[in-house]
Amino acid sequence: MAKPILIALALMFLAAMVLLPVVAIFDRAFAEGAGAYLAAIRDPETLAAIRLTIIAAMIVVPVNIVFGVAAAWLVARYRFWGRRALLILIELPFAMSPIVAGLCFLLIYGAYGPVGAALEPYGIQLMFNLIGIVLVSLFVTCPFVMREILPVLQVTGEAEEKAALTLGANGWQMFRHVVLPNISWGLAYGTVLTMARAMGEFGAVSVVSGAIRGRTMTLPLQIELLYNDYNATGAFAAATVLTLLALVTLVLRSVLNRFGPNREAHA
Amino acid sequence: MSFEALDIHKSFGDTPILKGVSLSVAPGEFVALLGPSGSGKTTLLNIIAGLAHADRGRLVLDGRDITRLPAGKRRFGMVFQSYALFRHMTVAQNVAFGLKVMEGARRPPRERIAARVGELLEMVELPDLADRYPAQLSGGQRQRVAMARALAIDPQLLLMDEPFSALDAQVRQSLRGEVRALQKQAGVGAIMVTHDRAEAWALADRIAVMDHGRIVQFDTPDALRDDPATESVRSLVEGVA
Numbered sequence: 001m002a003k004p005i006l007i008a009l010a011l012m013f014l015a016a017m018v019l020l021p022v023v024a025i026f027d028r029a030f031a032e033g034a035g036a037y038l039a040a041i042r043d044p045e046t047l048a049a050i051r052l053t054i055i056a057a058m059i060v061v062p063v064n065i066v067f068g069v070a071a072a073w074l075v076a077r078y079r080f081w082g083r084r085a086l087l088i089l090i091e092l093p094f095a096m097s098p099i100v101a102g103l104c105f106l107l108i109y110g111a112y113g114p115v116g117a118a119l120e121p122y123g124i125q126l127m128f129n130l131i132g133i134v135l136v137s138l139f140v141t142c143p144f145v146m147r148e149i150l151p152v153l154q155v156t157g158e159a160e161e162k163a164a165l166t167l168g169a170n171g172w173q174m175f176r177h178v179v180l181p182n183i184s185w186g187l188a189y190g191t192v193l194t195m196a197r198a199m200g201e202f203g204a205v206s207v208v209s210g211a212i213r214g215r216t217m218t219l220p221l222q223i224e225l226l227y228n229d230y231n232a233t234g235a236f237a238a239a240t241v242l243t244l245l246a247l248v249t250l251v252l253r254s255v256l257n258r259f260g261p262n263r264e265a266h267a
Numbered sequence: 268m269s270f271e272a273l274d275i276h277k278s279f280g281d282t283p284i285l286k287g288v289s290l291s292v293a294p295g296e297f298v299a300l301l302g303p304s305g306s307g308k309t310t311l312l313n314i315i316a317g318l319a320h321a322d323r324g325r326l327v328l329d330g331r332d333i334t335r336l337p338a339g340k341r342r343f344g345m346v347f348q349s350y351a352l353f354r355h356m357t358v359a360q361n362v363a364f365g366l367k368v369m370e371g372a373r374r375p376p377r378e379r380i381a382a383r384v385g386e387l388l389e390m391v392e393l394p395d396l397a398d399r400y401p402a403q404l405s406g407g408q409r410q411r412v413a414m415a416r417a418l419a420i421d422p423q424l425l426l427m428d429e430p431f432s433a434l435d436a437q438v439r440q441s442l443r444g445e446v447r448a449l450q451k452q453a454g455v456g457a458i459m460v461t462h463d464r465a466e467a468w469a470l471a472d473r474i475a476v477m478d479h480g481r482i483v484q485f486d487t488p489d490a491l492r493d494d495p496a497t498e499s500v501r502s503l504v505e506g507v508a
Contacts, residue, residue, distance in 0.1 A: 159347050160353055162351065164368075165317075165337075166317070166338050167419075168420060173368045182355065
């Protein structure tokens with residue numbers, strides 16, 4: 001008896017909280033017809049925002065992969081002073097409000113912050129441009145890859161790596177042929193999460209972007225801007241693009257879940 | 268190939284694990300490191316393999332000092348306690364690994380590697396399982412694959428860390444003889460870590476009895492029986508005889 005009630009409750013909740021809003025975005029975006037929708041998407045500012053969002057994600061994701069693998073490796077394979085502190089520090093972005101993170105970056109890397117002021121004489125500006133957007137996106141996404149790989153590394157242990165070393169493999173061969181195949185699913189999963197977050201981040205990016213129209217507006221910022229301009233079709237059309245990007249990562253994620261060998265055993 | 272470990276010291280933090288251990292292996296000789304857990308035998312094996320480093324002491328192979336040589340350059344075949352087979356590689360790929368990662372000129376051509384893998388699987392009596400994955404093998408089969416993989420690199424010394432401990436008693440008995448035969452056939456010196464005295468007696472030419480980071484006595488099984496150096500060795504021998 002409990003089962004059908006639980007199912008009904010879950011479905012109702014999902015419909016109200018997830019499905020309806022997504023449907024509403026598409027409904028509103030097409031409310032004035034497909035022509036208006038396409039025109040809104042082809043708006044130069046919106047196209048620029050899409051481009052900037054994708055460029056930023058394409059920088060953030062690889063950097064995060066390298067950092068995440070290195071950090072997970074360090075924590076899984078070595079015992080050192082400050083290891084626990086490092087683990088907590090890496091997870092800090094999970095706990096911290098993104099807008100606070102953005103403000104921190106502004107304080108340090110902005111023109112009046114210690115780092116920003118030191119770099120200014122050389123004509124290097126870190127905030128209110130692509131660099132700033134990339135920096136804060138790195139901050140908010142930095143735990144994802146590391147968190148996915150760490151448990152896999154801990155479960156597989158280092159015996160295989162030692163075996164590879166005794167058989168004559170150098171560090172790179174060991175990583176390429178032994179470690180990478182073992183962590184590949186966790187790595188792919190963490191990458192997808194990073195990508196989704198990097199493209200969707202609003203709070204931290206809004207602080208450091210400077211909101212220069214057509215230049216430093218990412219897609220989430222552009223959506224808010226259009227909405228505040230009473231350009232509902234434009235806002236919702238842009239929102240459909242972001243939603244589609246999110247859906248693509250979601251599909252990727254479930255594909256990984258489905259075909260990833262022994263994900264349960266690894267996680 | 269003759270091998271010597273000279274006056275090896277090792278501590279973890281303030282805890283001394285090895286307190287001046289010396290050991291030698293003559294060409295083709297089978298040496299067992301016998302001792303209770305915590306006696307330092309696995310640490311010693313890891314130092315010999317190059318997976319850990321001694322605080323003091325030297326390792327000498329055929330008169331050449333290899334103390335600082337990295338693990339991969341020593342060409343010591345190692346059989347790990349839980350075998351440490353590469354789980355995402357087939358049996359054949361596991362055995363071929365050591366040959367495939369060799370540097371440019373020393374790496375045999377593909378056909379040579381395939382032939383050698385075939386030979387080795389023939390030798391460990393698993394020719395039909397080349398395309399299986401480790402998870403699809405029994406414990407005894409895994410042990411043989413680990414053995415074949417270690418022998419593939421034509422090792423200068425064979426190191427084994429409790430190679431039979433993950434097997435049930437029956438398989439253990441039959442594999443002992445096979446391991447000894449393979450080692451003789453390859454003509455390679457071997458060091459086996461074990462806490463099982465019957466195993467040491469059944470396999471080894473010489474046994475190094477370890478206790479609390481020292482080698483208490485290092486001699487042939489017969490000599491250990493006839494002339495035990497300490498009370499603990501005496502009680503150990505009585506248990507076997």
